[in-house]
Amino acid sequence: MTTLINPEAPVGAPLGKSSRPRDALFAGISRGSGIVVLIVMGAIGVFLLWKALPALSANTASFLTTSPWFPDDAQPKFGIAALAFGTLLSSVIAMVIAVPVGIGVALYTAHYAPRRFAPTLGYIVDLLAAVPSIIFGLWGLQILMPNSIGLWRWLDDHFGFIPLFSNEQNIYTRSIALAAVVLAIMILPTVSAISREVFAQVPPGHIEAALALGATRWETMRTAVFPFARPGMVSAAMLGLGRALGETIAVALILSATFKINWQVTEPGGNTFAANIALKWNEAGTIGLGALIASGLVLYVITFAVNMAARLVVERRRDFSGAN
Amino acid sequence: MAKRIDVSHLNVYYSNFLAVEDVTLAVEPKAVTAFIGPSGCGKSTVLRTLNRMHEVTPGARIEGKIMLDHEDIYGADIDPVNVRSTIGMVFQKPNPFPTMSIYGNVVAGIKLKKRTKRSELDDVVEASLRGANLWEEVKDRLDRPGSVLSGGQQQRLCIARAIAIQPQVLLMDEPCSALDPISTLAIEELIHELKQRYTIVIVTHNMQQAARVSDTTAFFNIAGTGKPGKLIEMNTTANIFSSPTEKATEDYISGRFG
Ligand SMILES: Nc1ncnc2c1ncn2[C@@H]1O[C@H](COP(=O)(O)OP(=O)(O)OP(=O)(O)O)[C@@H](O)[C@H]1O
Ligand SMILES: [Mg+2]
Numbered sequence: 001m002t003t004l005i006n007p008e009a010p011v012g013a014p015l016g017k018s019s020r021p022r023d024a025l026f027a028g029i030s031r032g033s034g035i036v037v038l039i040v041m042g043a044i045g046v047f048l049l050w051k052a053l054p055a056l057s058a059n060t061a062s063f064l065t066t067s068p069w070f071p072d073d074a075q076p077k078f079g080i081a082a083l084a085f086g087t088l089l090s091s092v093i094a095m096v097i098a099v100p101v102g103i104g105v106a107l108y109t110a111h112y113a114p115r116r117f118a119p120t121l122g123y124i125v126d127l128l129a130a131v132p133s134i135i136f137g138l139w140g141l142q143i144l145m146p147n148s149i150g151l152w153r154w155l156d157d158h159f160g161f162i163p164l165f166s167n168e169q170n171i172y173t174r175s176i177a178l179a180a181v182v183l184a185i186m187i188l189p190t191v192s193a194i195s196r197e198v199f200a201q202v203p204p205g206h207i208e209a210a211l212a213l214g215a216t217r218w219e220t221m222r223t224a225v226f227p228f229a230r231p232g233m234v235s236a237a238m239l240g241l242g243r244a245l246g247e248t249i250a251v252a253l254i255l256s257a258t259f260k261i262n263w264q265v266t267e268p269g270g271n272t273f274a275a276n277i278a279l280k281w282n283e284a285g286t287i288g289l290g291a292l293i294a295s296g297l298v299l300y301v302i303t304f305a306v307n308m309a310a311r312l313v314v315e316r317r318r319d320f321s322g323a324n
Numbered sequence: 325m326a327k328r329i330d331v332s333h334l335n336v337y338y339s340n341f342l343a344v345e346d347v348t349l350a351v352e353p354k355a356v357t358a359f360i361g362p363s364g365c366g367k368s369t370v371l372r373t374l375n376r377m378h379e380v381t382p383g384a385r386i387e388g389k390i391m392l393d394h395e396d397i398y399g400a401d402i403d404p405v406n407v408r409s410t411i412g413m414v415f416q417k418p419n420p421f422p423t424m425s426i427y428g429n430v431v432a433g434i435k436l437k438k439r440t441k442r443s444e445l446d447d448v449v450e451a452s453l454r455g456a457n458l459w460e461e462v463k464d465r466l467d468r469p470g471s472v473l474s475g476g477q478q479q480r481l482c483i484a485r486a487i488a489i490q491p492q493v494l495l496m497d498e499p500c501s502a503l504d505p506i507s508t509l510a511i512e513e514l515i516h517e518l519k520q521r522y523t524i525v526i527v528t529h530n531m532q533q534a535a536r537v538s539d540t541t542a543f544f545n546i547a548g549t550g551k552p553g554k555l556i557e558m559n560t561t562a563n564i565f566s567s568p569t570e571k572a573t574e575d576y577i578s579g580r581f582g
Contacts, residue, residue, distance in 0.1 A: 115382060205419035209421065210432070214433060
């Protein structure tokens with residue numbers, strides 16, 4: 001038992017003055033850590049900007065709207081349009097696949113699976129998170145790619161009228177779609193593990209309340225479980241998105257890098273910030289390095305913005321969070 | 325509106341553990357029946373079998389028969405979901421949905437069953453909150469979360485939520501044990517009004533409360549740890565408290581026990 005009353009507090013100490021050294025120490029440490037984190041984040045931003053500035057000022061094209069990447073030409077010409085496009089599109093597709101599946105798996109393990117079986121299932125999903133990304137990349141390249149051609153062709157044949165699925169080259173390998181599926185599998189354990197935790201934290205009282213109103217199992221999920229778990233599910237999705245946005249090696253292995261904006265996601269090509277940095281770093285000249293760093297800065301800002309947006313979504317209905 | 329419940333030869337098991345043995349009792353409509361007895365004697369267990377809430381607990385099962393008027397609630401073709409919307413429940417710890425407004429909490433049960441027009445919902449909300457003696461206190465802040473209310477108000481909100489779906493029977497498991505005396509009094513008065521329209525079963529540890537609110541009292545007891553709980557005696561509340569036939573009942577209500 002820890003006692004709530006500080007035994008060191010002098011008897012009859014003046015009420016107005018705080019004389020709790022350990023409280024003060026703890027407050028100081030936490031405030032200090034917060035400040036350190038902020039400084040480090042700021043310093044990274046400033047560092048990236050500092051290194052990127054020479055390349056940005058040498059650039060003869062618009063950095064934000066150009067797609068081609070020729071930073072080491074006599075007339076440096078580079079922009080992040082295609083990189084941003086490829087990064088966001090592959091991550092969004094990965095989310096569209098991983099979030100429903102991850103939440104479904106989490107819901108099943110937390111509330112539907114037979115009790116003897118649930119922990120094992122959860123454990124297996126968690127193990128997926130421990131697989132290094134290079135393995136996912138190799139698996140995608142060696143196994144998923146040859147075996148998924150039929151699927152992409154089928155999508156092209158039957159849903160080709162949707163620009164996303166049409167494929168004019170009739171080559172179905174090394175595509176954004178393939179990279180997105182691999183990303184989805186990589187972020188699945190993150191989404192699933194966090195969602196499972198929040199589902200398991202729903203107080204039994206809320207679940208019983210819903211059941212006692214005559215809710216079916218699914219209605220109980222909708223009335224008591226999902227609303228309570230919503231902030232946690234948003235965080236889970238955002239953490240997954242963060243990982244997908246920054247994933248380097250698996251994507252670099254799979255994509256055949258091109259600097260074009262192409263909505264036909266099953267065709268070869270596309271590129272992402274992280275993959276591009278990894279692929280181009282060794283061959284880059286001075287301006288080339290600066291250009292890559294500038295693209296890294298954009299990725300940094302995007303990731304930051306995504307997290308802020310997620311925070312806002314979670315905060316908006318704080319009163320109703322059940323935290324009190 | 326109100327129906328009677330007949331329990332006959334009820335055994336309740338948690339996996340292999342026999343928690344309650346051979347309970348036979350009748351719950352009269354439009355009256356308050358109180359379950360009293362020492363801790364662990366199976367009051368909550370029996371109460372939860374009355375609307376099949378015990379089925380939420382893995383391994384829990386019953387033997388015996390429970391009739392709601394002329395219908396066997398454990399009949400082969402009976403859906404426990406329908407049983408629970410017919411027999412409502414209020415829990416020991418107030419449990420309004422924290423993510424819903426006061427309004428949303430009251431209509432939560434109705435929204436499950438059918439699409440209802442906003443104006444109709446408004447009427448139900450007012451009627452239910454008035455029914456739970458809460459309307460005057462919350463009518464200006466129906467859109468606030470249920471969790472801003474005091475414990476006693478939250479419990480009345482839960483009662484409003486339970487009566488909004490117009491159940492036949494209301495089961496209450498120690499509804500006042502988390503509340504202060506004033507809130508307790510408010511709920512007791514409410515129970516008094518509710519019995520005009522509903523069949524009520526209440527579990528309580530508070531002998532005075534049983535004496536104040538109930539018409540009939542059932543006394544449960546347990547011979548020792550690991551032994552099943554049993555119904556010792558059931559009679560009008562006046563009789564139980566003035567002239568119990570069993571020695572154990574007398575010991576318990578006079579405080580010489582548990
Ligand atoms: N979920 C459960 N799993 C296993 N055993 C249980 C469970 N719930 C209750 N029991 C057992 O069943 C018996 C009756 O418990 P119950 O909760 O019905 O008692 P009670 O009369 O409501 O007690 P109290 O007055 O303390 O609430 C006890 O021996 C208890 O340990
Ligand atoms: Mg109990």
